[in-house]
Amino acid sequence: MQLQLISFVLIILHCMDYTGCQQHSSSRHRPNKQISGVSSGCQQGGCLTCSDYNGCLSCKPRFFMHLERIGMKQIGVCMTSCPPGFYDTRSRERNTCTKCRLECDSCFNKNFCTHCRAGFYLHLGKCQENCPEGLVRSDTERECVPRCPAECEVCVNSETCTRCRPGLYQLSGRCHHVCPEDYEPSDILMECTPQVHCEVGEWSEWSPCSRSGKTCGFKRGQETRTRQLIQSPSPFGNPCPGMSETKECLVKRRKCPDLFGFLNSKTAFSAPSKQGIA
Known part of the structure; x- marks a missing residue:
């Protein structure tokens, strides 16, 4: 009786060990499931x-x-x-x-939005449907922005204008009827642009004293000096000064060489004689 009981227990233990090995083997060879996106x-x-x-x-x-x-x-x-x-x-x-919160498109934390979803406007880190008093909704930026000053058509805030109303000129975020000193109006840009003044170089040396293109045969003549243009002025800039100067000069009077007599003598020397032509 005892021998039969022992045999029965050994059979049961053998079956349990075999079943466990099968489960271990099947789990070891079972392929992992693939999850989309992971x-x-x-x-x-x-x-x-x-x-x-x-x-x-x-x-x-x-x-x-x-x-x-x-x-x-x-x-x-x-x-x-x-x-x-x-x-x-x-x-x-x-x-x-x-x-992020439902109305936030992006955020820094749960209490601070950095960009709002369509239909909401950002103000001090909050996305809201209506802007506080003194501010207006900007659909392009999805933000609450200050109302522009009366003379301004497009602005960044209540103190910085990017485009003025017709007839006004923009300068450093402000609109002007008349441009400040050292600035001038540009009707193309509708801005106040800096004035550009004329700049010239140094004077050249005085030319030799001459008269009617000659440097001899006179006592009183003229000599001239010039300078180069470096920067042309803008329409309202300081104009250029004179670019040349002329003054009278005195020279010791001397006769010019007798060029006519010199040419005649040269012609006579080089012309063939009539006797040689015969």
């Missing part, structure tokens, strides 16, 4: 621990845990930075990506 296993990306069904369960240091919704379930993904619409939260336990 790398399989923990070998890639920033995953520290993971599961086949839920993706990343924890991340490596400096990575942020972000939950992506796929159908009816959420998959954990480890990222180096949070995607738009989320802000990062750091703690000793783990770093996570937290969704």
